[in-house]
Amino acid sequence: MDVRYLELLCELAERGSITGVARATHRTPSAVSQHLRSAERAFGVPLVEPAGRGVRLTDAGRVLADAGRDVAQSVARAQARWDDYRGQPAGRVTVAALPSAAAFLLPGVFRDLDGIPIQLRLTDLDIAEAQYAAQVVDHDIVIGHSLQPAVAGAAAVHTIELVREPLDIAMARGHRLASQPAVTAEDLADEEWIGVPTGYPFDTVRLAVETAVGRALRIAQRIRDNRLVEALVAGGDRVAVLPRFTTPIGEVVLRPLAGIATGRHVFAMLRPDRAERRAVQRVLDALLRVGASFANR
Structure with missing residues (x-):
């Protein structure tokens, strides 16, 4: 079983279109379509079917996409064990954040990470509340907000409340x-x-x-x-x-x-596989500490 096919189907499940997969994986749509046909030949069943002007996963495709998520989480756990062996979390962590929340959280996070070999890359996103959870496809941690104690559209996403801001x-x-x-x-x-x-x-x-x-x-x-x-x-x-x-x-x-x-609830949102990475966990710990420092203001 070629893990690359599982990864491709997982990407299609999360992004919803061949064009979206092509953009995210830096390939052409025709190359993605060709890779999907190769996957169908390898598994011997149709994995996608027409849906309007695009395609959608068949039942078989969804089973394999779910398996792709499991593989990604297992790989992330292996990376986490390797980071433990090496003694310190390291690497790049991408954060997409609501600007008004990033303004009081991120300065303290950068101070907390000083001297640790983690490269934090920040993107500011001012979008509607229900759109934040979907951003975990492209970022390790997404910081959004809600006036409710739950995040809209985040059923398959890890969510952690950082602070409640009046x-x-x-x-x-x-x-x-x-x-x-x-x-x-x-x-x-x-x-x-x-x-x-x-x-x-x-x-x-x-x-x-x-x-x-x-x-x-x-x-x-x-x-x-x-x-x-x-x-x-x-x-x-x-x-x-x-x-x-x-x-x-x-x-x-x-x-x-x-x-x-x-009050608004400020949340961190993560994909389950990315939440396994030690560097991501270290950044999340810093966010929680900074959020706690604002809790009673």
Whole structure:
């Protein structure tokens, strides 16, 4: 049984298309298709079938793709034992992270890893909550967030909560509500908001306020970048939802929202095989330590 065929089928199961496999493995789509035909000849059964304009795995293909995952995890365990024998985790670890979480977690992680031969390679990803789990196909560790204590779409992914970060209501220092120690949904009902795109976790806070007051809020803009949100809030009378750990207190002030749970859960997500690597485990340990240092702020 050629392990390369199992790896190919596993890639197709995770990426969903020949084009996706070709891009990830630095091959042409025709080369991937040819390799799939060779796999079918080797196993003697159809492994893919037409599906719209693409292909999908047959039942036999799915069995072998699952076997490919098992092989990848066994290889990772062997690498972990070899790392133990050599005495120290080493190598490259790729991390894809939500920027607003990376901003308070990653500086401490780099300090924690100082002097250890692990090369950390960071990619910043600002995407919808439900899309983070899928990024484990291309990265060793993915850092995402959710307002729920579970990650959307992560059934086949290892998930570890790093920290729960409060989400506060941001306003200009001179705003009429800034003198209050906290604000309520009723305080905010008539305010104009700087929101985030639909599907992003912070939008859940807006929806909770709408539910509490029984009417829609006025959303002036929907913006992804927290720094831009801060600038717009500081320069006017609008309010927004911003994370407590990374929002600089200056022209913008933060006030907790009374009566509504507004914390976001920040998670690390990993493929089971990559979670076996000692270097990946060492980076995860550093993330957990840094996250714990923010837990009670």
